[in-house]
Amino acid sequence: AQSVSQHNHHVILSEAASLELGCNYSYGGTVNLFWYVQYPGQHLQLLLKYFSGDPLVKGIKGFEAEFIKSKFSFNLRKPSVQWSDTAEYFCAVRGTNAGKSTFGDGTTLTVKP
Amino acid sequence: GAVVSQHPSRVICKSGTSVKIECRSLDFQATTMFWYRQFPKQSLMLMATSNEGSKATYEQGVEKDKFLINHASLTLSTLTVTSAHPEDSSFYICSARDVPVGDTQYFGPGTRLTVL
Numbered sequence: 001a002q003s004v005s006q007h008n009h010h011v012i013l014s015e016a017a018s019l020e021l022g023c024n025y026s027y028g029g030t031v032n033l034f035w036y037v038q039y040p041g042q043h044l045q046l047l048l049k050y051f052s053g054d055p056l057v058k059g060i061k062g063f064e065a066e067f068i069k070s071k072f073s074f075n076l077r078k079p080s081v082q083w084s085d086t087a088e089y090f091c092a093v094r095g096t097n098a099g100k101s102t103f104g105d106g107t108t109l110t111v112k113p
Numbered sequence: 114g115a116v117v118s119q120h121p122s123r124v125i126c127k128s129g130t131s132v133k134i135e136c137r138s139l140d141f142q143a144t145t146m147f148w149y150r151q152f153p154k155q156s157l158m159l160m161a162t163s164n165e166g167s168k169a170t171y172e173q174g175v176e177k178d179k180f181l182i183n184h185a186s187l188t189l190s191t192l193t194v195t196s197a198h199p200e201d202s203s204f205y206i207c208s209a210r211d212v213p214v215g216d217t218q219y220f221g222p223g224t225r226l227t228v229l
Contacts, residue, residue: 043220101147104156
């Protein structure tokens with residue numbers, strides 16, 4: 001079975017601070033990895049995804065994530081956050097042979113202006 | 114990008130009644146659709162995976178007779194909550210996957226169900 005662990009439940013930052021949200025997964029095979037964002041009152045949107053190739057993937061709005069296979073991690077980063085980044089962030093994993101994704105519990109990011 | 118719509122966005126019903134939620138992929142064909150349930154301050158819990166033209170695959174612990182899923186076309190899936198009870202009150206989210214192109218899941222805006 002696949003599982004996802006997000007270590008930070010709630011992160012509070014000031015604008016321009018750097019962000020790193022942790023995500024670790026458990027799965028006994030090759031995976032696809034995703035980060036989704038849910039802005040207040042809006043639906044889930046894909047931030048970025050990793051399928052194969054370069055383990056450092058860049059997504060929308062200046063976000064990036066690095067897949068470290070040896071650590072089963074896929075941490076999300078942004079060098080300088082903005083107030084508009086306030087949202088809920090979800091990491092998800094999907095086995096390449098599985099049809100379904102498993103989501104982490106989410107991290108609430110609050111950016112203070 | 115691809116758009117997934119859900120209808121209704123919000124529904125309030127009496128205990129014992131049934132509620133149908135529609136999920137549509139607006140500009141792509143979705144061979145596979147997923148239904149999730151999200152509790153406040155919690156993650157998405159996958160309820161079932163729906164493949165067009167075949168029976169849905171339910172996750173462990175999800176009652177298939179209570180949560181009826183129909184995926185009649187490549188752009189429409191429906192979730193019917195039968196004989197709803199207050200504990201069924203939740204946020205229901207559908208997702209469609211544009212297999213084989215892109216292989217990305219697109220999420221609907223969700224439906225808030227409140228059972229009185």
